[in-house]
Amino acid sequence: MAAKLRAPGWYRAGAFTLLGIAFCFGLTTLIRALYSYDPLIDGYAITVVAMLGAPFFFLVGLGTFDYWFYWAAGRPTRAEDHSSHGAKSWRDYFKVNTDHKVIGIQYVCTSFFFMLVGGAMAMLIRAELAAPGAQFVNAQTYNGLFSVHASLLIFLFIIPVFAGLANYVLPLMIGAPDMAFPRLNALSFWMLPVAGTLMLLSFFAPGGSFATGWTAYAPLSTDAPLGQMMFTIGVQFAGASSIATALNFLVTIITMRAPGMSFWRMPLLVWANFSTSLLVVIATPFVAASQFFVLLDWALGFNFFNAARGGDVLMYQHVFWFYSHPAVYIMMLPGFGIVSEILSVKARKPIFGYRMMAFSLLAIVVLGFSVWAHHMFVSGMQAWIRVPMMITTAIIAIPTGIKIFSWLATLWRGVLKLDTPMLFALGFLTMFTLGGISGVMLAMIPVTIYVSDTYFIVAHIHYVLFGGSLFTIFAGVYYWFPKMTGRMYDERLGKIHFWLTFVGFNLTFGPMHVVGLQGMPRRVADYAEQFAGWNLFISMASFVLGASTLVFVWNMVASWRAGPKASSNPWRALTLEWQVSSPPPIFNFDAVPTVVGGPYEYGVPGAVHGIFNSPVEAKPAGSLVTRPTKE
Amino acid sequence: MVVVGVIASAIGIALGLWIDWFPAQASTQAKEIDTLWDVLIIASVPVFVLVMVVVGTAIIKFRQRPGEELKDGPPTHGNTRLEVIWTALPAIIIVGLVIYAWQVLETIDKKPSSEMVVVVTGQQFTWTFEYPQPGGKPVRTNQLYVPQGQSIEFKIKSVDVIHDFWVPAFRIKMDAVPGITGSYRITPTRTGDYAIVCAELCGLGHSTMRQTAHVLSRERFDAWMVAQQKGAAS
Numbered sequence: 077m078a079a080k081l082r083a084p085g086w087y088r089a090g091a092f093t094l095l096g097i098a099f100c101f102g103l104t105t106l107i108r109a110l111y112s113y114d115p116l117i118d119g120y121a122i123t124v125v126a127m128l129g130a131p132f133f134f135l136v137g138l139g140t141f142d143y144w145f146y147w148a149a150g151r152p153t154r155a156e157d158h159s160s161h162g163a164k165s166w167r168d169y170f171k172v173n174t175d176h177k178v179i180g181i182q183y184v185c186t187s188f189f190f191m192l193v194g195g196a197m198a199m200l201i202r203a204e205l206a207a208p209g210a211q212f213v214n215a216q217t218y219n220g221l222f223s224v225h226a227s228l229l230i231f232l233f234i235i236p237v238f239a240g241l242a243n244y245v246l247p248l249m250i251g252a253p254d255m256a257f258p259r260l261n262a263l264s265f266w267m268l269p270v271a272g273t274l275m276l277l278s279f280f281a282p283g284g285s286f287a288t289g290w291t292a293y294a295p296l297s298t299d300a301p302l303g304q305m306m307f308t309i310g311v312q313f314a315g316a317s318s319i320a321t322a323l324n325f326l327v328t329i330i331t332m333r334a335p336g337m338s339f340w341r342m343p344l345l346v347w348a349n350f351s352t353s354l355l356v357v358i359a360t361p362f363v364a365a366s367q368f369f370v371l372l373d374w375a376l377g378f379n380f381f382n383a384a385r386g387g388d389v390l391m392y393q394h395v396f397w398f399y400s401h402p403a404v405y406i407m408m409l410p411g412f413g414i415v416s417e418i419l420s421v422k423a424r425k426p427i428f429g430y431r432m433m434a435f436s437l438l439a440i441v442v443l444g445f446s447v448w449a450h451h452m453f454v455s456g457m458q459a460w461i462r463v464p465m466m467i468t469t470a471i472i473a474i475p476t477g478i479k480i481f482s483w484l485a486t487l488w489r490g491v492l493k494l495d496t497p498m499l500f501a502l503g504f505l506t507m508f509t510l511g512g513i514s515g516v517m518l519a520m521i522p523v524t525i526y527v528s529d530t531y532f533i534v535a536h537i538h539y540v541l542f543g544g545s546l547f548t549i550f551a552g553v554y555y556w557f558p559k560m561t562g563r564m565y566d567e568r569l570g571k572i573h574f575w576l577t578f579v580g581f582n583l584t585f586g587p588m589h590v591v592g593l594q595g596m597p598r599r600v601a602d603y604a605e606q607f608a609g610w611n612l613f614i615s616m617a618s619f620v621l622g623a624s625t626l627v628f629v630w631n632m633v634a635s636w637r638a639g640p641k642a643s644s645n646p647w648r649a650l651t652l653e654w655q656v657s658s659p660p661p662i663f664n665f666d667a668v669p670t671v672v673g674g675p676y677e678y679g680v681p682g683a684v685h686g687i688f689n690s691p692v693e694a695k696p697a698g699s700l701v702t703r704p705t706k707e
Numbered sequence: 708m709v710v711v712g713v714i715a716s717a718i719g720i721a722l723g724l725w726i727d728w729f730p731a732q733a734s735t736q737a738k739e740i741d742t743l744w745d746v747l748i749i750a751s752v753p754v755f756v757l758v759m760v761v762v763g764t765a766i767i768k769f770r771q772r773p774g775e776e777l778k779d780g781p782p783t784h785g786n787t788r789l790e791v792i793w794t795a796l797p798a799i800i801i802v803g804l805v806i807y808a809w810q811v812l813e814t815i816d817k818k819p820s821s822e823m824v825v826v827v828t829g830q831q832f833t834w835t836f837e838y839p840q841p842g843g844k845p846v847r848t849n850q851l852y853v854p855q856g857q858s859i860e861f862k863i864k865s866v867d868v869i870h871d872f873w874v875p876a877f878r879i880k881m882d883a884v885p886g887i888t889g890s891y892r893i894t895p896t897r898t899g900d901y902a903i904v905c906a907e908l909c910g911l912g913h914s915t916m917r918q919t920a921h922v923l924s925r926e927r928f929d930a931w932m933v934a935q936q937k938g939a940a941s
Contacts, residue, residue, distance in 0.1 A: 383886025
């Protein structure tokens with residue numbers, strides 16, 4: 077037992093978590109004693125301090141810091157120890173692992189777990205809304221459900237699942253043996269379960285879970301019960317994880333490309349994650365700041381948002397949206413990358429206008445920072461800022477349009493293989509167009525003045541995040557499933573999943589445009605009688621949509637366990653990840669590839685993207701091998 | 708394909724204009740916004756139809772047929788003229804829409820020569836309305852009464868958290884923010900009773916924060932106001 081408690085792992089993590097709680101208890105009580113506060117032992121104060129402190133003890137106990145502590149203490153480190161690479165059984169996925177392929181799968185599975193939990197909450201929300209009046213839950217529970225639903229799906233599903241997919245395929249795509257900072261990568265992953273657990277535990281907090289929406293507007297949030305802090309602090313861990321991963325991607329992409337992999341030979345998925353990572357490192361600190369303000373207001377009476385004491389309520393919204401608008405691109409650009417890969421391979425044609433595709437990603441990154449206040453057209457901010465924000469918002473439609481039209485041109489005269497990844501990619505293309513169109517409508521200030529905070533907004537964000545992001549996530553998971561698991565998924569179940577999702581999605585979220593325009597506000601547990609018919613219809617459709625996810629889960633689990641073995645390149649793709657075995661060797665490439673051409677040269681006779689004739693052994697990251705990169 | 712697209716767009720636009728999207732139109736501002744919506748429908752439908760028709764045609768015409776498993780498409784990398792067109796054309800449409808929306812915004816914000824002020828105060832979970840009286844105590848109610856055909860400026864405040872004062876039939880909304888006074892104006896055009904809805908999550912009672920706005924004819928409003936002043940004085 078003593079040995080188990082000393083070795084990194086779950087036993088030590090449990091013991092350290094208890095130690096951390098005890099430490100936070102002691103620290104809080106000591107400080108209260110020094111200030112002679114009454115009562116000396118305050119449950120709320122201890123809980124908040126422990127929510128901040130105990131996760132670090134947990135992460136240390138689990139072993140994410142071991143190498144760094146050994147190194148800092150001058151003790152021997154084991155740079156060339158690869159015992160934590162690869163996964164031999166399912167148990168290995170529950171350990172700290174520095175292999176980007178293991179971490180990628182950890183990320184994807186964890187985020188899908190939170191997706192299922194958040195999706196189940198959506199089912200409860202729709203059950204409540206099936207008829208006017210109170211059905212199953214009271215107002216507190218209802219507000220908690222939609223708040224936790226949105227928070228989980230944004231911070232613990234869409235953002236990390238993209239990071240997970242890229243974690244797996246991006247190093248392979250650029251011909252690297254791993255990410256630039258494998259240990260940081262592991263730490264980034266393990267912060268996610270911490271964030272998700274905090275958010276879910278909020279349902280057990282006195283006063284119920286946080287119930288102020290995922291936007292957590294002050295002063296509602298600064299005066300909320302304890303559960304609010306589990307959002308505030310949970311977001312800090314999810315955000316820190318995001319930032320660390322984004323830095324990791326940037327350094328990996330900039331420094332670890334294989335010889336010959338110039339920027340203009342990178343697959344668009346790599347470009348997309350490069351752009352996303354730029355957004356994350358610049359924007360995410362702002363959401364951290366907004367939540368620290370709330371924390372300080374809530375816990376220590378800082379009055380940042382207390383108007384009576386000179387606080388400024390609108391400042392919260394400005395800081396929050398300065399992150400949360402770029403965040404919608406953080407949740408969409410990686411999907412653009414996935415769809416570009418799939419459309420090109422499945423249409424057997426090069427991406428149309430490759431350079432413009434990359435430039436439009438960068439244009440969205442830059443413009444994305446200039447539009448945040450379009451979320452605040454009715455917030456009471458200074459009136460003159462609305463028109464400039466309308467103009468910049470509308471301009472974003474141009475690079476987005478370039479991408480959509482280029483994808484259409486990629487399809488044109490191709491040889492379209494309409495399998496599951498392709499169906500989801502085409503589903504994305506059409507549904508995201510609808511979300512984009514309602515986005516342009518929402519840029520028009522007079523329209524937004526009418527529809528903001530109605531179901532029209534709910535419809536728009538679900539067309540963008542479900543019809544947009546989630547369709548690309550499904551497409552990507554099916555597309556790389558053979559590479560990640562070494563097995564093929566069931567094509568028939570995949571197609572059933574697509575059609576159920578596609579139809580269920582449109583029947584659920586399409587009518588929300590209508591009830592929104594008719595004047596139904598969002599975030600309400602109860603609504604006027606006139607909206608009853610549509611809401612019952614929407615609820616019914618949403619249960620079909622919910623059931624479609626079960627088909628997906630069954631397909632994934634059954635195929636991973638017993639699907640037919642996948643060949644190394646079932647899609648006849650050119651990008652590097654398909655040139656190695658499925659799943660790839662433990663250090664990705666037995667020979668370092670040399671990139672000799674573009675990634676999408678389909679239809680060019682004899683074209684290759686990378687060649688493997690160099691017999692140099694691929695070295696794992698951390699061994700300080702620098703390889704020359706030719707631009 | 709072009710024919711299918713044109714027909715589909717025409718049907719889509721006709722449908723979009725025929726559907727009665729909005730609740731009752733009860734202010735001059737509502738008329739402007741509803742017209743802007745119609746213009747947006749006309750501009751949007753063809754864009755969506757274009758994408759659908761191209762995807763649909765590609766699926767029908769260019770799908771992989773048996774025996775084509777190893778076939779590739781032509782290696783087309785781009786077409787500068789096409790790319791210029793699909794950058795410029797949306798840009799022109801966007802510029803047009805933005806200028807028009809800006810005009811609408813100016814129109815609905817425009818201050819008329821005579822205006823009546825109503826102070827609206829939100830609190831968890833009710834609205835109170837104050838009618839300032841020159842040289843007297845303001846009249847306070849919790850039912851909103853406004854005269855038809857009179858431009859009204861709402862001055863919007865909150866005493867606790869953020870609320871949002873919205874009468875869907877008037878179309879305009881504005882957050883009630885603690886510490887600042889927001890404002891907007893509307894001119895009611897139709898007598899009747901309309902729902903007032905709080906449109907910003909304000910706590911557990913948010914969905915119950917609904918009241919009624921009564922638009923009265925000028926004479927009836929004046930009579931109501933006189934009765935209120937008497938009630939306030941006694």
